[in-house]
Amino acid sequence: MSGSVTVGYMNSSKIDAEYNVYTDIPASQIMYNASWASPLTTAPLDTTIFEQWNGDVYAAFLAANDTAHPFVQVLLQAYQVWYDNGGKNAGALLPFSPSTGTSTMYDPQAAWSSVHFADLSPLVVRTIPLGVNASGFTVPLPNAKMVAAELSFQGSPTTSAGQIGNDILQSLVHPQDFRRF
Numbered sequence: 001m002s003g004s005v006t007v008g009y010m011n012s013s014k015i016d017a018e019y020n021v022y023t024d025i026p027a028s029q030i031m032y033n034a035s036w037a038s039p040l041t042t043a044p045l046d047t048t049i050f051e052q053w054n055g056d057v058y059a060a061f062l063a064a065n066d067t068a069h070p071f072v073q074v075l076l077q078a079y080q081v082w083y084d085n086g087g088k089n090a091g092a093l094l095p096f097s098p099s100t101g102t103s104t105m106y107d108p109q110a111a112w113s114s115v116h117f118a119d120l121s122p123l124v125v126r127t128i129p130l131g132v133n134a135s136g137f138t139v140p141l142p143n144a145k146m147v148a149a150e151l152s153f154q155g156s157p158t159t160s161a162g163q164i165g166n167d168i169l170q171s172l173v174h175p176q177d178f179r180r181f
Contacts, residue, residue, distance in 0.1 A: 001110040002028065003138020004045040005130065005149055010091055011049055015137060018045055022136035029132045033145060041148040042130070043110040044138060047123060050153070050161035051109050052094050054101025057166045062099075064173040071172045108168050109161075113150065116167075122160035124152040 001020055008016035021028040031037060053061070064072045079087075080098050092103045113120060131144035153160035170177070 001048060001107050002031075002042045002044060003130075003132070005128075005138055005140070005151060007044075007046040007049065009045060009049065011093060015139075016045065017136035018138065021132055021138055025132060025134070025136045028136070028138075032131045032138075032147065038145070039127075039148055040145065041113055041117060041120075041125070041150070042138070043113050043150045045106070046149070046151045047153065047157070047161070048106040048109045049093065049104055050157040051105040051165060052092055052096065052102055052161065053105060053165040053169065054094065054096065055162070057162050057169060058101045060166075061169045061173065069173055071175065075172065105165070109150070109164055112164055112168050120150065122154045122163050123150045124154055125149065126151050 002018065003021050004015040004018045006015065008014050032040070034040075061072060062076070065076050066073070076098065079102070083098050087103060088097070090103045094101070096103050113123075125148045127146050127148050128140050129142065129144040130138060130147035130149060131141040132138055133141070
């Protein structure tokens with residue numbers, strides 16, 4: 001997770017200085033220029049704004065809320081606490097509640113990408129010169145390091161994000177079957 005390259009919060013056509021970058025611009029600039037971070041892959045708002053899990057994907061997750069699935073129990077309990085203490089006011093593309101689905105799950109796609117870096121489908125990844133400017137925007141810069149940016153999906157954003165969400169949720173429900181690299 002890092003930035004907003006072509007799309008902003010709430011699927012806006014205006015890019016945003018994304019929270020993780022804006023709160024520490026110098027650290028973000030160092031990360032984008034680090035020689036050890038090569039190749040660097042980023043999951044910007046362009047795609048993570050669609051990571052909202054509901055429908056069949058979320059129903060399967062709710063069905064696993066029992067003592068046999070402690071990860072699921074802890075996550076659902078934490079989600080309820082977050083929701084009850086102000087999370088229900090968070091912005092999201094679709095309505096959400098602990099009984100119907102999640103708010104926008106920005107960070108899990110970045111974690112998923114780190115495990116599936118060899119095959120990031122259903123994402124469309126473009127390699128572009130990307131950096132962080134002085135205002136905290138993640139933008140293409142002429143002399144920036146080349147970065148693999150997850151900028152769109154191969155299919156519909158909702159379906160594609162659902163595929164990623166299903167993979168993540170299944171790894172929590174059935175950790176013994178989780179694909180490791």
